[in-house]
Amino acid sequence: MISRLWRMSAVACVAAMVLGVPQASGREIHVAKTGNDAHAGTAESPYLTIGKAAEVAQPGDIVTVHAGTYREWVKPRRGGRDETSRIVYRAAPGEEVLIKGSEQITSWAEQGGGVWMVELPNTFFGDYNPYALNISGGWLLYGQWLHRGDVYLDGEAFREQKTLDDVKRQTQTWCCRVTADKTTLWANFGKANPNTQLAEINVRECVFMPVETGLAYITVRGFHLAHSAENWQPPVIPLQKGAIGPRMGKHWIIEDCTVTNARCVGISLGQAPGVDYANIDAFGAHIVRNNVIRRCGEAGIAGQKGATRCLIVGNLIEDTNYRKEFGGWETAAIKFHESVDTVICGNLIRRVSYQNFGAFGIWMDWANQGTRISGNIVYDTQAANVFLEMNHGPILVDNNVLVGQGVRSNSEGCIFAHNLFVDCKFDMVSDLERRSQYYKPHTRIEVGRKQGIPSDDKWFSNIFVRRGLEAVKKAPGYASDWNVFLEGAKKSVFGDEHSVVDSADARFRREDGPLGVSLRFQVGQAALRLNAPWVDSQLVGVLPTVGQTIEDALGKAIRVDTDLLGKKRAAPVPGPLADPRGGEHAVHWSMGGRE
Structure with missing residues (x-):
């Protein structure tokens, strides 16, 4: 048996991270639940809110937030310079810091049968009342009646219902x-007392x-972020x-955080007004x-555009869309539009759900160029593990393990190398109704537009x-060539001259x-019999539409x-x-010290 422990620090693409850059000497600002915003923000006299620290923080400063719920x-x-x-x-090392978009409510009135009610003045919500706003937007195809708010008990989100009668019939629901002038909420807490x-x-x-x-050069580290109430986030x-x-x-780092129960999107790398989108140096690189x-x-x-060079x-x-309450053609664990030179590597993606539509693992949708999807494990997605939609290449998909749903594509110039595909279909179809843009290599300068027709x-x-x-x-x-087909998997009709078909059981x-x-899983000896070439720019060649091969953001050719x-x-x-020698192979993916 060969046992392999996969730590994120061992993944090759981590070399592209910003590591070991010395931080300029600045002030350390402290925030604690025992503090006061009129204090000095020191360790001995901390602020009470992170917002106060954000008001005064200057380039080079470190804001250390101590344990508690904010x-x-x-x-x-x-931002920094x-x-x-x-x-x-940052969360203070070894301390749990939660930042929440919710408020605790302790004034519920019991109505009987497990149902409780609370009435709040609309002024309680300020200028944004999520219970007065429905989820809405382009490509949202079901669940439009739902509101942007939620009700939680001990961290578990309840399901919204249309009527009070529905709430009375089912625990862990609300309306x-x-x-x-006021907002009224009813929730069925069963035998629980929401006031205690x-x-x-x-x-x-x-x-x-x-x-x-x-804003540029901001690092966010170690927080638990929860309960945001944003709307559906389509690219329009x-x-x-x-x-x-x-x-x-530009140049944000979001690391070692936990993001839970965002109503729609956890981490948004989306577009915003006031940016020159044609200038690739104006944004991104997070x-x-x-x-x-x-x-x-x-x-x-x-997000759209903002994932460029990220x-x-x-x-x-x-557990994306785990309640299947609303959804449409934006539902995915990761979904980007119009990004250039984005690298997605070493992630574990699982359990993406839907009633209808969407529910992909990694979805590169519309005019993404120079993408690399490498070393990810993706499974339990109700739709394709990877969806490549309306892109013109190059997209390098290498060293991944995809299980169960496979790849859907109406893109061109996609290179699949050194992957393990288990029970994966390839759905390669054309889209003749739309034309998406492509760019001068490693820029966001549009060169032309084409239909989505798989080729190259x-x-x-x-x-x-x-x-x-x-x-x-x-x-x-x-x-297609130098592949191994196991347990009844069949070769392509257009290549695979040197590929091997083996009936051996992979025992995945x-x-x-x-x-x-x-x-x-087991590979057996089939893979070892192949004398394959390196997957590199020489093997792939220059893709005709975009005029580039598989390259990093600096234009350096990639060899897998x-x-x-x-x-x-x-x-x-x-x-x-x-090194797939005979016998069983074990790959262990974990979040390091957090498991």
Whole structure:
């Protein structure tokens, strides 16, 4: 048996992170529940709110927040100047800090049968009352009657109902009524007493997001962010929000956080007014790493344009749209539009759900260019594990483990290399009704627009279990070779001259953990018999539409010479492991010290 422990620090793409850059000497500002905003903000005399610290923080400062629950929308006033003068917001090491968009309610009146009621003046909500606003927007196809608020008991979100009679019939449900001067909520708490347990309702639209566009060099580290009440976030709105987001700033780092129960989007890398979208240096280049993102209604991480040059690495994203209350063509664990040179690597994505429509794992939707999807594990998505929609390449999909739903694409120039596909179909279809843009390489300068017609896609050195490429029709520029097909998976009709078909049982098994997963499988000797070439720019060639090959953001050609674990390959053996010798292989993905 070969046992392999996958730590995020071992993934090759982590080399692209900003690590080890010295922080300029600045002030350390302290925030604590024992503080006062009239204090000096020192360790001995801390502020009470993070918002106060955000008002005064200057480039190079560190805002250290001590244990407790902070019910506020943190709105940074300024950013850093460069990597050495970041403004860092961090939870004090070893302390649990929650920032919530909700308020605790302790004035519930018992109505009988487990139902309780509370009446609140509309002034309680300020200028944003989520119970007066419905979820709405483009491509939202069901659940439009729902409101943007929720009711929680001890951290569990209840289900909204249309009438009080419905609430009376079912525990863990709620409904609301808003008049000119007050908001009334009814909730069925069963045998629980909401005045003695933790009952919360949404109040704030966001939890951590500037109100000014373009702030740069901000780090957010170690917080638990919860209970934002943002609306559905389609790409047609000018300002996309989430529980947390940089509002089209530059060089943010969001790391080691937990984001839960965002009504729609957990981390928004979406567009905002006031930015020159044609200038690739004006925004983006964020790092989103080692976060736990769960129970978001629409998407874990999403946005239009703002994911450009971003690194999304080592995150656990799970239970997206777990209640299946609302949804449409924006539901995915990760969904980006119009991003350039984005890297999505080393993430664990699981359990994406729907009533109808959407529910993809990674969804690159519309005019994404230079994308790399590498070393991810994706399973239990009701729709495709990966959906590549209306892109013109290059998109490099390498060293991933995709289970159960496979790939859907109406894009061109997609390179699939060294992946393990288990029970995965490939649904390659054309979209002749729309035309999406493509850019001058490594810029956002539009060159032209084309229909979504699959072409120039390539499959090299993959392992297919039970389903192969038999359903993929030949198309211009298609190539496939040096793959291994196991347990009845079949070759393509347009290539695979050197590929191997082996009836051997891969014995693929999966064991879920609360913050990770263990995968076990066998490859046998089939992969070792292939003398495959390296998957690199020479093998792939220049893709004709965009005029570039597989390259990083600096234009350096990529060779797929590391594996899913970040280990260097001695030779380009098929599959996601550099050394697939005989016997069982075990890959363990975890969030490190948090499991």
